[in-house]
Amino acid sequence: MQLLKLKTLIMAGFFLLLAAGAVFANEQSDYSYQYEKYSQKYQEFINLKDAYLNYQTLSYKDQMNISLQSLLAQRAETQRTYFLLLRIKLRNNPGLTASEKSAYSNYLTEEIIYLENYKKKVVELKLPTVLDLSLLSKEFEAKSGEYTIKSYTILSYLLLGNMRDVQSDCVSINSLLDQEIGRYEGQQGDYYHSWVLEAKNTVLESQKLSEEAQTSIIELSAKGKSEEAQNVYKAIQGKITDSKLAIDKAFSYQTELLAKMDKGVLQ
């Protein structure tokens, strides 16, 4: 009966994992699909615009307007699916605090609703003129700077959260190793202790780099310029990568110490 219960639990866990994976896969593939569709519509609009400028016919003008209307709706839809993807990534991130998650998740939810309404407004326009569409386009483009900064800020937080998660695991292993080597005395104890100390120092180094990255993220979100957002993000990514290298080093100290303890060696 216990085996049956265990099997049921394993099956339930498996299906839960599958469901979570499926949700994430949906958001990702939806975004990729909408982005691809946007690229197609953009090209279509550019072709029609060129045709209209070349021939100046009323027919081309109408076709161009309809194509532009569809393009504006698609642009909003692409941005909306991108925010949906960011929101699910944010919610599933293991290393971010609840307040960090909710702050950006709430922002994304507000913008997702705004974009839904915006898209509706564009689609509902009947026989739109270039002026109508121009006004709607201006409304969306006024938000582009903010969207760029927020997107890179959230992406940076996602990296930071992933890093914090492995750091926390490393710290937990260090404290267990501390507990374990407490049994050893004398030269052997000192030797093992020095290995744990090395591991602890490198974790601290990694945490320091992550904190530096966090300071840059706060600066980016508070007073960042959209044109520089990508470069700032790359710098943050660099710091997080260095932080990861330090954790790799700490992990190698831990595994080496474990191997030594298994063999009972002193060198």
Place this chain on the structure above:
Amino acid sequence: MTDEELTNPISGDQSIPLKDLSKQEITSHDRENKEVKKNTFTYYLGLALAMICLVFFGLFFGIYMRGKNTPVVLPEPVPTPTPTVEVAEATSASTMDVIKRKTGTLENKLQNIDLNNDGQLPPQLDYNIQEILDSLEE
């Protein structure tokens, strides 16, 4: 008794007309048919119920027998008091197990950690549409 009375004992108003008699017979046939149909239906209903009961009984019986055949898990013997050194070793072994399990998980995480956000960078949505529109308005 007259000849007429002998051949037809029911006389006068008490006699049932031939027409009415045939009607009565038809109704009684109908009733009989209905009764037969009703009995057939009840028979099949009973049969179906019996089959369902049999299936459920088989199911429960199977589950019961399976439960009975499962080896009884005996409670683990209560550990007898052991010398302090051995207890310390046992605790240590379990800590080592936890450490090894945790390092296994961490190794996996370090191998799969996402530091690139691949496929999740902001879309390039050509914010120059406005410029194009301005040129068209001119």
